[in-house]
Amino acid sequence: MTDPTTDLLPVGLEDRLQKSAAAISRARRAALDAMDSYGYDRVMPPLIEFERSLAERMDGVATRRMFRFVDPASLRMLALRSDMTVQLGRIAATSLADAPRPLRLCYAGETATISSDQLDPSRQRLQLGAELVGADGVAAAAEVVMVAIVALEAAGATAISVDFTLPDLVDTLAQDELPLDPAQVDAVRRELDGKDAGALKAAGGAAYLPLLYAAGPFDEAIARLSEIDAGGALASRIDGLKAIAAKVGDRARITLDPTERHGFEYQSWFGFTLYADGVRGTLGRGGTYRIGGTEEVATGFSLYLDALVGSLAAQPARDTLYLPLGHDIATADRLRAIGWRTVTALEEGEDPTALGCTHRLEGGEAVRLS
Amino acid sequence: MTDPTTDLLPVGLEDRLQKSAAAISRARRAALDAMDSYGYDRVMPPLIEFERSLAERMDGVATRRMFRFVDPASLRMLALRSDMTVQLGRIAATSLADAPRPLRLCYAGETATISSDQLDPSRQRLQLGAELVGADGVAAAAEVVMVAIVALEAAGATAISVDFTLPDLVDTLAQDELPLDPAQVDAVRRELDGKDAGALKAAGGAAYLPLLYAAGPFDEAIARLSEIDAGGALASRIDGLKAIAAKVGDRARITLDPTERHGFEYQSWFGFTLYADGVRGTLGRGGTYRIGGTEEVATGFSLYLDALVGSLAAQPARDTLYLPLGHDIATADRLRAIGWRTVTALEEGEDPTALGCTHRLEGGEAVRLS
Numbered sequence: 219m220t221d222p223t224t225d226l227l228p229v230g231l232e233d234r235l236q237k238s239a240a241a242i243s244r245a246r247r248a249a250l251d252a253m254d255s256y257g258y259d260r261v262m263p264p265l266i267e268f269e270r271s272l273a274e275r276m277d278g279v280a281t282r283r284m285f286r287f288v289d290p291a292s293l294r295m296l297a298l299r300s301d302m303t304v305q306l307g308r309i310a311a312t313s314l315a316d317a318p319r320p321l322r323l324c325y326a327g328e329t330a331t332i333s334s335d336q337l338d339p340s341r342q343r344l345q346l347g348a349e350l351v352g353a354d355g356v357a358a359a360a361e362v363v364m365v366a367i368v369a370l371e372a373a374g375a376t377a378i379s380v381d382f383t384l385p386d387l388v389d390t391l392a393q394d395e396l397p398l399d400p401a402q403v404d405a406v407r408r409e410l411d412g413k414d415a416g417a418l419k420a421a422g423g424a425a426y427l428p429l430l431y432a433a434g435p436f437d438e439a440i441a442r443l444s445e446i447d448a449g450g451a452l453a454s455r456i457d458g459l460k461a462i463a464a465k466v467g468d469r470a471r472i473t474l475d476p477t478e479r480h481g482f483e484y485q486s487w488f489g490f491t492l493y494a495d496g497v498r499g500t501l502g503r504g505g506t507y508r509i510g511g512t513e514e515v516a517t518g519f520s521l522y523l524d525a526l527v528g529s530l531a532a533q534p535a536r537d538t539l540y541l542p543l544g545h546d547i548a549t550a551d552r553l554r555a556i557g558w559r560t561v562t563a564l565e566e567g568e569d570p571t572a573l574g575c576t577h578r579l580e581g582g583e584a585v586r587l588s
Numbered sequence: 589m590t591d592p593t594t595d596l597l598p599v600g601l602e603d604r605l606q607k608s609a610a611a612i613s614r615a616r617r618a619a620l621d622a623m624d625s626y627g628y629d630r631v632m633p634p635l636i637e638f639e640r641s642l643a644e645r646m647d648g649v650a651t652r653r654m655f656r657f658v659d660p661a662s663l664r665m666l667a668l669r670s671d672m673t674v675q676l677g678r679i680a681a682t683s684l685a686d687a688p689r690p691l692r693l694c695y696a697g698e699t700a701t702i703s704s705d706q707l708d709p710s711r712q713r714l715q716l717g718a719e720l721v722g723a724d725g726v727a728a729a730a731e732v733v734m735v736a737i738v739a740l741e742a743a744g745a746t747a748i749s750v751d752f753t754l755p756d757l758v759d760t761l762a763q764d765e766l767p768l769d770p771a772q773v774d775a776v777r778r779e780l781d782g783k784d785a786g787a788l789k790a791a792g793g794a795a796y797l798p799l800l801y802a803a804g805p806f807d808e809a810i811a812r813l814s815e816i817d818a819g820g821a822l823a824s825r826i827d828g829l830k831a832i833a834a835k836v837g838d839r840a841r842i843t844l845d846p847t848e849r850h851g852f853e854y855q856s857w858f859g860f861t862l863y864a865d866g867v868r869g870t871l872g873r874g875g876t877y878r879i880g881g882t883e884e885v886a887t888g889f890s891l892y893l894d895a896l897v898g899s900l901a902a903q904p905a906r907d908t909l910y911l912p913l914g915h916d917i918a919t920a921d922r923l924r925a926i927g928w929r930t931v932t933a934l935e936e937g938e939d940p941t942a943l944g945c946t947h948r949l950e951g952g953e954a955v956r957l958s
Contacts, residue, residue: 226641226682227634229661233679234632236693243630247617255924257908257931257944260613262604264597264712265635265668265698266655271596285636285666287657289598290702296598296655298635298668309603312596318942320934323606328635328698332660342634357934465917538627547835554625561627564690564727572688574627 230333230341242344242527248372249346249521250326256365258324258348263305265328269297272304274511283331300331302345303520307509310351310516319352338499340524347502349518354506356458358517359488360465362504366492366519367469370501373523374530377495379471382436382459383478385485385505387452388426395449396425411479429477436463439474455487462488484510492521496529540570540578540587549582558584600703600711611897612714618742619716619891620696626735628694628718633675635698639667642674644881653701670701672715673890677879680721680886689722708869710894717872719888724876726828728887729858730835732874736862736889737840740871743893744900747865749841752806752829753848754822755855755875758796765819766795781849799847806833809844825857832858854880862891866899910940910948910957919952928954 227233234242250260273281285298299305302325314321326346333341348365350358363380370378384390388407392398398406399422406423413430432442440463444456463472481503482489489505504519536559541550543563554560561573570578570587577584597603604612620630643651655668669675672695684691696716703711718735720728733750740748754760758777762768768776769792776793783800802812810833814826833842851873852859859875874889906929911920913933924930931943940948940957947954 226638226678228636228638228659228664228666231634231636233634233675233683235679235683236629236631239630239632242632243620250613255929257929259606260609261606262609262612264601264603265700266598266601266712268596268598285657287655291599294598305603308596309605313603313605318939320938320943322931330635342636353934355934357932361932361934559625559627561692562727562731564723564725564731568690569688573690 228341230339232340232342237532238527241530241533242523244533245373245523245527245530246326246344246346248374249369249523250324252369252372253324253348253365256322256348256361256368258322258365260324260326261306261309262325262327263299263302263309266296266298267305267308269295271308272297272299272301283333285330285332298330299327300329301520302327302329303347303349303518304510306347306349306351306518307512307516310349311509311512311514314351320358321351322348323351324348343522344524345520346523347504347518347520349516351509351516352514354486354488354515354517356461359458359506360462362517362519363462363466363490364469366490366502366504366521367466369521370492370494370526371469373521373526375494375497375501375526377471378469379473379493380466381473381475381478381491381493382462383474383482383489383491383505384452384455384459384476384487385479385482385489386487387429387455387476390451390455391426391447393451395447395451398422407479410477413477426477433475433477434473436467436472436474439476443474443476458488486515488517490519492519494526494529497525499525501526535574535576537577538575539584540573540575542579545579546582549579553579553584598711600709602710607902608897611900611903612893614903615743615893615897615900616696616714616716618744619739619893620694622739622742623694623718623735626692626718626731626738628692628735630694630696631676631679632695632697633669633672633679636666636668637675637678639665641678642667642669642671653703655700655702668700669697670699671890672697672699673717673719673888674880676717676719676888677882677886680719681879681882681884684721690728691721692718693721694718713892714894715890716893717874717888717890719886721879721886722884724856724858724885724887726831729828729876730832732887732889733832733836733860734839736860736872736874736891737836739891740862740864740896741839743891743896745864745867745871745896747841748839749843749863750836751843751845751848751861751863752832753844753852753859753861753875754825754829754846754857755849755852755859756857757799757822757825757846760821760825761796761817763821765817765821768792777849780847783847796847803845803847804843806837806842806844809846813844813846828858856885858887860889862889864896864899867895869895871896905944905946907947908945909954910938910943910945912949915949916952919949923949923954 284300289296329345330342402422405421409418409421428446485505485507491500492502502521506517538559541560541562654670659666699715700712772792775791779788779791798816855875855877861870862872872891876887908929911930911932
């Protein structure tokens with residue numbers, strides 16, 4: 219017999235039931251509170267925008283993954299947001315164009331895509347993040363990495379590691395130090411990203427081969443990168459990475475993968491990926507960038523907490539107090555005010571334990587159910 | 589010159605900027621915590637479902653107001669949720685079909701409609717509510733009204749009033765006490781709802797005229813309703829309303845409008861509408877009903893907090909501590925841990941006040957900025 223519920227929701231969309239909803243709700247609040255404590259103000263963009271408005275701040279691939287539909291009111295094409303970063307950029311560039319910089323904003327909300335990657339079939343994801351608008355230097359990068367770590371810790375992540383990358387590495391080196399024909403740049407970048415030494419040589423990037431070995435734990439990897447950078451084109455970037463690592467290194471394990479590019483197509487000099495113990499895949503990424511359609515710089519990160527929450531140990535059942543028929547209302551109000559969760563009897567003969575209760579109100583006292 | 593930002597978002601969709609986002613976020617958390625304290629477990633249904641699944645649990649009018657689109661994966665029609673109550677009903681009837689009853693669930697999330705009514709052009713609304721599944725008696729109704737009031741109070745509403753109605757009033761009276769031809773029932777119901785005495789007579793409902801005067805403050809209105817109900821067909825309903833009013837009457841002003849029907853088409857014997865001081869229109873409604881597609885009864889309510897939050901006084905600016913360059917990290921961590929909100933200096937020459945700071949860290953102490 220087939221499960222009658224399997225066809226109730228489209229593939230990749232699901233209900234979060236009580237335990238899972240409680241866990242993600244708790245993680246989300248804690249992460250938002252952490253961002254708030256670092257001075258990031260929350261903004262809430264809408265679920266739906268003009269497709270063009272979302273698209274012109276994103277790459278073409280991403281827009282094809284959005285749910286799109288015609289607006290009967292304007293007859294223009296709308297889209298369900300697949301990423302909130304572009305919405306934050308729009309807000310910074312329009313409604314908050316005149317707000318003092320640096321501008322610290324944060325957000326949390328559901329996003330949806332038509333199809334997801336094969337490793338993760340989900341089509342709806344809770345995205346949460348922070349943007350430091352008007353700054354993309356070392357201090358901004360160090361702050362944003364720290365806030366990302368603190369937000370993840372608050373959400374329950376343990377043994378966090380942060381992988382740094384230099385998204386414009388090839389462009390920087392190709393200018394002078396390891397010159398490339400402009401036609402070769404894309405291919406070299408791609409093969410470095412794919413870590414394919416043979417293809418890298420074939421693409422004319424033999425000189426870039428040593429970069430593949432400048433990856434791993436931060437201290438050793440950055441030393442190797444310095445050796446490669448004999449001409450000093452990367453000197454300021456290397457110093458920047460060292461300064462960031464020095465500021466956040468005691469809160470997370472830092473690694474370097476300078477040629478990592480996937481997911482950082484729109485970052486400028488600095489990018490980072492977040493991992494945590496027991497969570498498969500990345501928990502989020504961030505970096506420095508230029509806000510789409512503007513000249514303004516920013517540094518930010520996005521987190522996806524669903525994977526994290528799935529890895530967290532189940533919380534113990536909470537104490538819950540059964541209030542029998544005829545209980546004193548004032549007593550119940552007082553107990554809720556000091557933190558009790560209550561379940562009120564509707565009729566005789568209920569089984570408080572089956573209803574999740576751990577205690578029962580008897581003579582004005584909470585008595586543990588046996 | 590036109591405002592360049594006005595065309596950035598489709599009509600009826602807007603950004604909630606810092607103050608408004610903080611206010612609604614605070615109200616939402618407080619309302620969710622209030623529902624939780626009464627034993628309601630949160631569930632999170634997805635933004636999108638099969639249109640048919642949402643539609644078969646709603647009336648046809650409502651489904652025409654949903655944003656709909658074809659799912660490239662299934663080639664079936666999907667819809668963006670316009671109401672979460674139907675999603676809760678689906679969950680109760682499927683995944684949680686075997687959970688013990690009464691089942692207490694709550695929810696909060698964004699919903700969207702293609703077009704809204706003319707009084708309120710917004711096409712996205714934060715819906716928040718609770719469902720008591722498996723019970724629709726007086727005890728259930730009293731609990732649900734109380735939880736709605738407590739949730740609204742927690743969200744910041746003051747001088748809450750609750751308007752009771754009897755959605756199946758005409759059907760009940762028409763059976764015997766004030767007999768109507770089956771063909772007349774709909775018209776009588778409609779004219780009573782419209783409070784149009786002339787049309788009511790014309791529709792053959794002259795005997796129902798006195799009901800129009802059984803509205804107002806609860807005690808007087810229910811006394812008049814009892815007088816009208818000489819045959820006693822409404823006796824159990826009247827007793828039920830009195831019992832509910834007795835339980836919640838010291839937390840809110842109670843009124844009765846027994847013929848109010850609009851918005852209660854799918855409620856059974858009991859419905860209620862919520863109002864608060866300074867908020868135009870309703871803040872929410874609820875009542876007893878049968879879960880669509882099932883035989884199971886339930887009692888619940890939905891709140892829409894946007895209107896409330898717009899009416900709340902602005903919160904005072906929060907204390908925020910500026911951390912100058914070179915500040916002690918451990919001190920900053922300690923101050924955040926005890927509740928300080930901080931803004932970290934990125935460079936010399938920033939204006940802490942312009943960045944929203946009220947204090948500055950000097951020699952390990954928070955000093956108020958003058």
